[in-house]
Amino acid sequence: MLEVPLLPVAIRNFDESRYLESNPNARTALTSGEAVSALDHYLRFGIDENKHSTIRRETGAVACSVERYLVSESGFCLIIGWLADEGCETPRMKLIGGEFTIDLPRTASFRQARKDVEQHVRDGAYDYGFVAFGQSPSKTLLKQSLLFQVASLAGTFQTKVTPEIVSDKRVLNTLLQIIATCESHSGKQAALNGFLCGASGQALIQLFRSHVASAVSSSYVERFRPRKVSxxxxxxxxxxxxxxxxxxxxxxxxxxxxxEWIYVCxxxxxxxxxxxxxxLMSDxxxxMITVIVLGDNAGFGAANNVAIDHAASNRIFIINPDVYAVPAYARQMQQVLAEAKLGKTLWGGLLFYDDHNLMHSGMFIDNDSFVRRNSLNRTDDSLLAPSGRLLRVEHFDKGVPFSEREWQKPKAVPAITGAVMGFEKPMFEKLGGFSTRYIYGHYEDADLSLRWSASNGPVCIHPQIRLVHLEGQGSRARGEEYRGASMANRYFFTAEHGDYFDKHLAKTGRGTP
Amino acid sequence: MKVIYVSYLHPSVAPGGAQQVAFEMFQASLKQGHDAYFIAALEANHDQIYGKPGAPIVPVQGEERQYFYFPQYYDFLHLSVGDWRSIQFFRELIERIKPDVIHFHHYHRVGVESIRAARIAAPDAVICFTFHEMMAICMADGQMVKRGSRDLCRSSSPVSCNKCFPDLRPEFVTLRSARLKTALAECDVFVFPSEFIADRYVEWGLPEEKCVVIPNGQTNLGTAFDRSHHSRQVNRFGFFGQFIDNKGVDVILEALLLLAREQRLPAAGIVVEINGGNKHYASGPYLDKINQQVEELRSSKSGKITLRENGAYARDQLAERMASVDWVIVPSTWWEIFGLVVSEAWMFGRPVIASSIAGLKERVIPQKNGFTFPPRDGRSLAELLLKLVGNEQQWIATNRSIEQPWTEDEMLDAHLSLWKEYSLSTSGHAAYGHRQVQGARL
Incomplete structure (x- = not known):
């Protein structure tokens, strides 16, 4: 075999016996013949493993720019910029104040493709953009001008950054917009997975919860024609x-x-x-109509939690704003309402496109795989997994003609949509209501269903709850932040229920009920 | 009988067919000794002129039994008054009056909520609703003329309505329609001035058994008019109505242009008088088209076409305006529901030359009380004008066979019979079937 010649390296004053003494691996390699000498081992392995501080680097400058530095009322910070560090290890980022330093953890940032930077630095498949996000233990610490420092093998960079002091919602939406629109040469899913399934994802959830707490704290409640209702x-x-x-x-x-009809605005x-x-409608x-106005958009889960907390009865039916009665099936629905209790079951309904065609009848959970792409990024498996998967929520019977014969009795399903849910309030409260880890909307219904079946009882489709669902017509969530939230929620849902899905695939999969 | 008429606008505030019919029924009711009231829902800005601070309903200055109603927060798409306070005042007024009949002549500005409020305020009253247009069916001002192309629309559906309103998803159309039908279900009986509009609403989903056709009646303004009088040349044609896109002045001008271009004008010439107001409601492109047509007619220098634009007219000017024409052209390019102007022409013995469409097609019988031509067809109108101009014999024959249109009293009598039947019906829902009142003259 032709040996590839390596460049000859001479090291002055290399102490062979001291190197062998302090490196058992080198001794083993010498014995096994993997290395021909202590110097050979040092040159081929020791330097890279940084066994001795023989490498002195001159601190060079690297092109970098911090474009936005946002700090929120609750102390969340978001730094957006780019760094021309192609081929180098994950950079170390610091915020330095007068008497303190914050080392931003590697998991607090992710890299994104920046076509604008590529045009000026160099074209290629490298993610120059960076987004760093985290929460300070203090609400005020970051609300001052600081020194932002980046150090990588490519060099160092530092600049003074002055924060834009904004609301939690502004930081939240800005980050969600980036999540919605970002691209990565490693693959968007791989990049987001690394960011959202770790500490940053938790910080993002915490940021949303902080926003929710503010939104619900100033809610206004008014009841029209109150009465005893069932x-x-x-x-x-x-x-x-x-x-x-x-x-x-x-x-x-x-x-x-x-x-009673409760509208949470x-x-x-x-x-x-x-x-x-x-x-007017009440008159x-x-x-009986109850209106609850929240201070801001607290999302589907939190808004329902507030409403159910104010409900005048224990029998709750969550009805999406785009769900309507089917006159042909109204009698059946009324029969359900006449029943005494909903028991321990979380009930869903048969949702229709029209009188004859089902929109769906319960949900199951599936998953999609993704594989990290080849790119010029220095890929670190601990940050960007080579592959992964994301859970997907699917609907049974999407768009099929309705068959009365098949719906003579309740059917157990892995999950039901939040478009229509019926349950007893104490059972809901026992679970702590909808989780507020899901930003704005999506996946909280499947999450509730899985937690319900784990702790409360069955999740079933009630064959007599038959309504029309004009899917997506009830609200006007326009804006990239909502798309970003839906994407992020999918990672959060996967992080929360991925193991359960793996263990109980047969239970949650399509074939079960 | 104690009757409340609820109208969109008041003839004294703004002229229009629906309010005219409603008001004449109110006046006829008083004349016949009934205890009648008139509530006119006005436009949003009218309260600045006619309103009083903080009052959703006020008596009409200087009039008895008449009220202006200023509903707030009106939502045109849903024909809805989203204001509990306006509705409450409306309801309380009806509670005070305790009517036997509440006769709605519109839902626009009135709001469909007012129907429910009326039902609560007077649970035993007969609620009658007369449709003068198709706003419940069609969001394009109830005209069923497609936006953009101006094509005639023959049937509404969620998908086809979305073509006119791309911002509104088909599902919205379904829900809107369901809401309106639910609100209208409070009515005991629906009245339509023509079979055409009755058919459209039945197709839309109103229960046929509640639908009755009663033609509009009007005060006969031509009693002192010499109905047999015509010009020596019998060559004067008149347009009466609103100078807006769907009334078809452009079709008349197109016909004249064809005759001028082809030099087929009669020796005595043709006189056309345009009597039309509300030109400011016409669209810019339409007015541009009219101006171009007029310009071309002027430049044709045939000398045989006299075109006069006389502007709007009050009802007391009608006799004078009718006296200056021999024939009345009604060239509507939309689904004209009834065509009060046809009745007005007949009051004065003027034969009508009308588009063969909707209510006009039902009413104008060729050779008997007028002549028809295919809607929007300038060529056919041109041929018809040529055939009729100077044709004294035809004019006299038609003039003699024109029946006087229904008066407001006859119209009221037909309604009273209907309402009495309902009042006597123990169920409150007599089975009528989609029918036309016997003896009615269209």
Whole structure:
């Protein structure tokens, strides 16, 4: 075999016996013939393993820019910029103040492709962009000008950064927008997986919870025509007031006595109209309507939690703003409402596109794999796993013609959609309600279902709960932040339930119920 | 009988067919000794002129039994008044009056919530609803003319409505329609001035058994008019109505242009008088088209076409305007529901030349009370004008066979019979079937 000649390296004053004495691996390699001498071992392994401080580096400058440095009211910080460190190890980033230093953990940042930087630095498959995110233990510590320092094998960079002091929501939405729109030469899923499934993901969840706490702390509640009721319908409004004009009227017209209808308004700018229509509908149709206006968009889970906390009955039906009665099946729905209790079951319904075609009948969980792409990034397996998977929530019977014969009795399913859920309030409260780890919306329904079946009882489709679901028509969540939230939630859901999915694939998979 | 009429606008505030019919029924009711009231829902800015601070409903200055209603927070797409306070005041007024009948002539600005409020306020009253347009079916101002292309729309559906309103998903159309049908279900009986509109609403989903056709009636303004009078040349044609896109002035001008280009004008010439107001409601492109047509007619220098634009007219000017024409052209390019102008022409013995469409097609019988041509067809109108101009014999024959249109009293009598049947019906829901009142003259 032709040996490839290595460059000749001469090291002055190399102490062979001291090297062997302090490196058992070198001794073993010498014995086995893997190395021909202590120097040979040092040159081929020791230097890279940094066994001796024989390597002195001159601190060179590396091109870098910090474009935004945001600090929120609760002490969350977000640093956005780019660094021309192609081929080098993960850079070390620091924020340095007068008497303190913050070493940003490697997991606190992720790299993203920046076409604009590539045009000026060099074209290629390297992620020059960086986003660093974390929460300071102090709310005020970062609200000052600091020195931002980056050190990598490519060189060092430092600059003074002055924070934009903003709300938690601004930081949250900015990061979510990046999540929605970012690309990575390693593959977006691989890059986000490394970022969201670790400490940064937890910090992001904490940031959302901080925003939620603020949004729900200033909620306004008004009840119109209060009375004793045996069921409470709960609907979260966001960006649209149409449902309050339509749902109580059309459900009532179909012959469905919903008891109390609670509208939680996640968009306070709509509060005036919602309150006006609530009173109008309540006056005209003699129905109980409760309006809860939150200070800001607290998301689907938190808004429902607040509503259920205020519910006048223990029998709760979560009804999405785009869910309506099917007159042909209203009698069955009314029969369900006439039943005494919902027991320990989390009930879902048969959701229709129209009178004849199912939209779905429960959910199951599947997964999609992803593989990290080849790129010029220095890939570190501890940050960017070579491969991974993301859970996916799917619907049974999507778009199939409805067959009455198949729906004579309840069916157990792995999960149900939050579009329609029926349960007893104490059972819901026992679980702590919807998890607020899911930002704005998506996956909290599947999460509740999995936790319900683990702790409370079965999750089933009630064959008599039959409603139309005009999917995606109820709210107007427009903006990249909502898309980013939905993406992030998928990683959070996978991090939370991935192991369960692996262990109980047969239970949660399509074939079970 | 104690009757409340609820109208969109008031003829004294803004002229229009629906409010005119409603108001004439109110006046006829008083004349016949009934205890009648008139509530006119006005436009949002009208309260600055006619309103009083903090009052959603005020009596009409200087009038008895008449009220202006200023509903707040009106939502056009849902034909909804989203204001509990406006509705409450409306409801309380009805509670005070305790009517036997509440006759709605519109939901626009009135809001469909007012129907429910009326039902609560007067649970035993007959609630009657007369449709003068198709706003519940069609969001494009109830005209069923497609936006953009201006093509005639024959049936609404969630998908086809989305073509006119791309920002509104088909599901919205479904929900809107369901909401309106639910609100309208509070009514005991639906009245339509023509079979055409009745058919459209039945197809849309109103229960056929509640639908009755009763033609509009009007005060006969031509009693002192010499109905047999015509010009020596019998060559004067008139347009009456609103100068807006769907009324078809452009079709008349197109017909004249064709005759001018082809030099087929009669020796005595043709006189066309345009009597139309509300030109400011016409679209810019439409007015541009009209101006181009007028310009071309002027430049044709045939000398045989006299075109006069007389502008808007009050009802007391109608006799004078009718006296200056022999024929009345009604060239509507939309689904004209009834065509009050046809009745007005007949009051004065003027034969009508109308588009063969919707309510006009039902009413105008060729050779008997007028002539028809295919809608939007300038060529056919041109041929018809040529055939009729100077044709004294035809004019006299038609003039003699024109029946006087229904008066407001006849219209009221038909409604009273209907309402009495409902009042007597123990169920409150007599089975009528989609029918036309016997003896009605369209």
């Amino acid at each position: 069921s409470s319908f709960v609907t979260v409004l966001f960006g649209s007031t149409e449902p309050i004009k339509l749902q109580p009227l059309l459900f009532r017209a179909a012959g469905i006595d919903f008891g 996640n968009s306070p700018e709509d509060a005036d109209e919602v309150l006006r229509y609530a009173r 005209l149709y003699d129905v």
